[in-house]
Amino acid sequence: GGSEPTGVDAVEWAHRGADLGAGEILLNAMDADGTRDGFDLELISAVRKVVSTPVIASGGAGESRHFPPAIEAGADAVLAASVFHFEQVSIGAVKAELARHGLPVRGAASHGEGRFA
Template identity: 70%
Template sequence: VLSVDARRAEGTPSGFEVTTHGGRRGTGIDAVEWAARGEELGVGEILLNSMDADGTKAGFDLELIRKVRAAVRVPVIASGGAGELEHFPPAVHAGADAVLAASVFHFGHLSIPDVKKTLRVAGIEVR
């Protein structure tokens, strides 16, 4: 698994760069190119965390998901930004094979069964 903490950054080909230290330090490495390089090196899936969306509860970064999905064939797990039930289907429609959320479950704002139901109603297969 390649975990990529990405944020928007001018000056990179895709407009997103890989970060470290919880998104506080940019690396200058293009996030989409890094995901593609990870696939070339044999990663089995990519955990894609939008540092811009993380903790906002304003929805997943659909542009970032679309760009990484277009660059790789391995599964992409989208993380960062989930806040409401309606945030999950667009992330899958943008190209995520799976979606990740944490605080909305930890603090009881959403339930896993409700998220699964929302995805099923949107025509998305759920395990």
């Protein structure tokens, strides 16, 4: 990833987008992106407090245990890439972890492995 300072706070930016009619907010925490240390839960929570628009949290996932707290912090969905590209975590393991926390998951019954699990 990379970033270019805009001088606009991320929470303010998300609020502005929602006010302008955004259908969802893709919230990529650039400071967490690629770290595999977990999602930025404070940022997710702060954005959730100012928007009712669906929030998709991105940036920081490194283990299947990182996903449920992001939903619990207020994200409506979670997004990850590098953990799957480098096969550190399987999609099935993430779905199983979310299901263990009682969170809704598409196709959770199969807990399948692979590309479309």
